[in-house]
Amino acid sequence: MDYVKLINCMRCGMCLPHCPTYKETFLETASPRGRVALVRKLQEGELVESEKFLEYVSLCLDCQACASACPCGVNAGELVAEFRCESKKEKGLSMMEDLVLRKLVPHPDRLEAATAPLRLYQKTGLQQVVRSLGLLKLFPEALGRMEGLLPKLPDAPLRQTISEVTPAAGKEKGTAGFFLGCVMSLIFSEASLATVQLLSTLGYRVVTPKAQKCCGAPNMLGHDLDGLKEAASFNTDLFDSFDLDFVVTDCGGCGAELKKYGQHLDGERKAEEFSASVRDISEVLFAESEALAAKLKPLPLKVTYHDPCHIAHCQGIRSQPRALIKLIPGIDFRELPEADACCGSAGTYNIEKPEMADLVLSRKVQNVQKTGAEYLVTSNPGCLLQLKKALSEAEPQVRVIHLTELLQMSMNA
Template identity: 40%
Template sequence: MSASDEELPKLLGDCVHCGFCLPTCPTYVLWGEEMDSPRGRIHLMQQHAEGAPLSESMVGHFDACLGCMACVTACPSGVQYDRLIEHTRAEVESEHPRPLRERALREAIFALFPYPRRLRALRGPLRLYQRARLDELVRRTGLLERISPSLAAMERLAPPLGKAPRLPERVAARGGRRATVGMLTGCVQREFFPGVNAATARVLALEGCDVVIPRTQGCCGALSLHSGREDEAKEFARRTIEAFEAVDVIVVNAAGCGSSMKEYAALLAGDPAWARRAEALSARTRDLAEYLVELGPRAERRPLPVTVAYHDACHLAHAQGVRSQPRALLAGIPGLTVREITDPDVCCGSAGVYNLLQPEAAGELGDRKAGHVRGTGAELLVAANPGCAMQIATALRRQGAEIAVAHTAEVLDASLRGLGRGALITDAP
């Protein structure tokens, strides 16, 4: 997806510095600093393209960008900022020597999160840690915050863990098969939100889909791609293509993963052995809400008397252009009321691993988003990305708000199976 050196001058020149991007840029909204806006960063990119070295200050402004792509949606000139920031991040990673502590943190993050088996090994100790309520003690002491704000953020963001059901390799359609789809289980989604994957498979089956869940699948490469680790992203992409080549449609329930898989065609365009295979997979990838709307409803929707606020994940709304489909699915549930969140285009602060690498800025954005969610008066927040769910849930807890968080798939699952509001919300006695 990143720009080639030949394309770079034109892509940089597309920006006319009009400022339409400013109100949608999270860091500009927080700080009002020109160099922490998209046009300011493009100015720095231009300086670097003309020969200026990557200074510590320059890299700091690039690192502060969430890569949320709200500016791409807002831009009237069609500036491809997403390609520019990915190109720049790849250059930063190859050219800029980071301090040892920061380098070690980044390597630890990318040695853990893109590997589901490593995350699974972490589940047991983390679950014991939570059940012993050591998390409350650690947060009261503030010890971890003093050792490392990034580690403290990682600890705070971890969702409450229960048993993790494992899905079979195939889930049969109910009531006659309409389609056969492959399902990406993801990394964080698979190990920390297994209920979302189970709900996704059930919803697809109830709507008449045979669901194929390849055992050979692993990380799709989203975190690596959006962090400038292009070679690593390409390797993950090739493995994902191999895992899903036998299915006609790949359904994804995590916004960042779907966005990356739809970018495979651009990511592997320069690789003769993989370019056509990547293009074919990108064309067959659908977000869950996108696919269900294309397929059309068949299963009966049962009443679900809940008031929900729907959160637009950046990599769903801006990167994939999927906005109306989740709302249409929610609107089709009898008794359910959808309320809109103020400033929906401003990121919640999750942005892949941004909330681990930039915990202070991410915390401010999370608090801002949580305040807007509370302002809706909704009982339930619906989000379609695991990072967003963790980020906003953490901010809501910090503010003492009693608002549950669920994925679109879980809400649909509760309606299709007639489970009622109790499946999503625990009412106070």
């Protein structure tokens, strides 16, 4: 780890009011400043990597809100993640981590096969029985939480049903490569289909390479740097084999990772070029605002927007999604208090650290309710999963949808 990054912290505390775990605990050890100090003390040999130490650092959501607030460019979330990657490299992956991160996640066919029983579980009505009889309480806690988050799955993953090439509707402006995130394909295929259709309607030919693999974000979350590099290298080569004007994704987590491939592969030219070509869908659609506005029809809805950490803090995209929502005639846009605060999903954090995740989520739900919105728009699968469940149980209910679904709804109105 680069020691300079650690000593850049001047302990001003400006990050503290932005850190979700600090806001819930008011503990220095649960703050960005405290986490940087802990990792620094470890590097300086004044602390050992004890269980307590790991407990402190593992409470970080890696939401990177601290990085957006820090005047010195310190990124506590990234520093903690780097430390955990280094520590993992020394210890190696456990059998379960190896199974999930190396044998399952990088293989879309296996991932899709692994979710097939879940479709059956829903289609046969077994899920409804389990839920209505309250049988979830009998599941081990982590399994019960995962099941509780599961929305209705599409009939098939989008990767299996979408054509590798979707032609532009009308005069072709260029070719977009579509990076189809695993969770988007497996669970939120309707949103990703809306993304492709919007691009096509706006005159882009869309290439969705079927051989693409997971972006590597789960490897990063599991602190498996080698697995992440393998994913980066594979996807860089694959997309480079097509003649594309840019690469687009509608998954905030994937976008943040793809934009760092150059960094992950130590500045390799091809990876740097790939990263520079990556756009979040909101960036592409915002650049097409005029053409898009001409196609949108009125939607008289009260709508608010939650900034996914991977879009606001990791990619610096804040104004474009809001501007796109406001393009829709008749929309009553309500700004969400603390809109760029994490919702508590954070990869698998909501499963691993349920108590803190629930505290962070509850604050988000209360803020959404203050807006009086009927719809919450966001663009990251983790946030969609977490918020769909929480806001379907809230009173009054709030519907949670992806940005491209809202735009498509307006086009089809």
